[in-house]
Amino acid sequence: MNLDPQDAWVAVQDGATQLSGLVVSYAFSVLGAILLLIAGWLIAGFVQRSLYAALSGVRGFDATLARFLSTSARYAVLVLVMVMVLGQFGVQTASIIAAIGAVGLAIGLALQGTLQNIAAGLMLLFLRPFRIGEYIEVNGIDGTVEEIGLFATRLRAIDGTYVLAPNSNLWNEPIRNLNRNGVRRNDLTIGIGYDDDIELAVETLLGLARADGRVSTDPAPAAFVSELGDSAVSITLRYWTSDKDFLATKLDLTKAGKLAFDGKGISIPFPQQEVTYRNGAPQP
Missing domain, CATH: 1.10.287.1260 (Helix Hairpins)
Incomplete structure (x- = not known):
């Protein structure tokens, strides 16, 4: 062609x-x-x-x-x-x-687990149950918050150790924020002997609390008999203080209570048990 x-x-x-x-x-x-x-x-x-x-x-x-x-x-x-x-x-x-x-x-x-942490991180950032610098306790995890990330939250434990908690673990559990309200209550309990003066012990603890400028006056501190134990009468001092002064106030008042009781002759007994012998054998 x-x-x-x-x-x-x-x-x-x-x-x-x-x-x-x-x-x-x-x-x-x-x-x-x-x-x-x-x-x-x-x-x-x-x-x-x-x-x-x-x-x-x-x-x-x-x-x-x-x-x-x-x-x-x-x-x-x-x-x-x-x-x-x-x-x-x-x-x-x-x-x-x-x-x-x-x-x-x-x-x-x-990436289901990773996305769950991201979603939890977003909720933590939006609702802000805790902020950087606050001390929290969550199901065995506790420490001061240093960083809130999208995947995990970094904390510093009270002993200085590094803690990295997945956000999903924090979001799915009740969060106890020790600093958010600014004030905290403490119950300081000291046992005295049954033969000691209860009123004197109560007034002694109240005097210590009222003399400490870190203890709040509203609500005012209170002292009362909280328990009748096997070998001691438990006297409890209940007071409020700022979250920043909580630990130092607790330690100082515990020491001051022991010294004050010693100075006024109020005993702090240790656990005791009486054993009765009949016919040379201990009885229950």
Whole structure:
């Protein structure tokens, strides 16, 4: 079969025209994609900085939470830009969104424990059951809060040791914050002998509490008989003090109580047991 040179030339021209159209079309698509990427990158950075500045300007708003939300907003903008870029080349964005959702679900199932800690961290940052510098007790975990992260909370135990507690462990248990209210109550109990003067012991402890400037006068300290034990009458001094003075006041009043009782002849008995012998044998 002989091909007419004129027809061949026409076919070549048609092919070149179609090829040049495709090149121009894809060139514009590539150029548009590049411009979208540049604009999206700049917009994402602007959104991150603006949101972080706005949240940081809110009084009492946690810096960690502000950083997390601003970074999340930045990545959300970048994901949207990538979907738009793929749309420039004729890719069905609906399928892309469905694929992103499927990948997100798979990642969520694989990182279920980690995401649980993140969710707990966000709740801790929003509701603020404790703040940095406060002393907390949570199901055997106790210490001064040094950092509240998205995955875990760092504490310093009373003996100075380092404690890293997963946020989910803190969020799912009752939290005892020893500093939040600013004041704490203490019950100082000292046992005296049954033959000692109860009223003298009560007034002695009350006098010690009233003389200590760290003890609150409202509510006023109180002293009372709290228990009749096997070998001692328990006298309890109940008083309130600031959370910062709690431990020092407790130690000082315990020592002062012992010295005051010794000075006034009030005994502090140790456990005793009387054994009665009948016919040379101890009786129950």
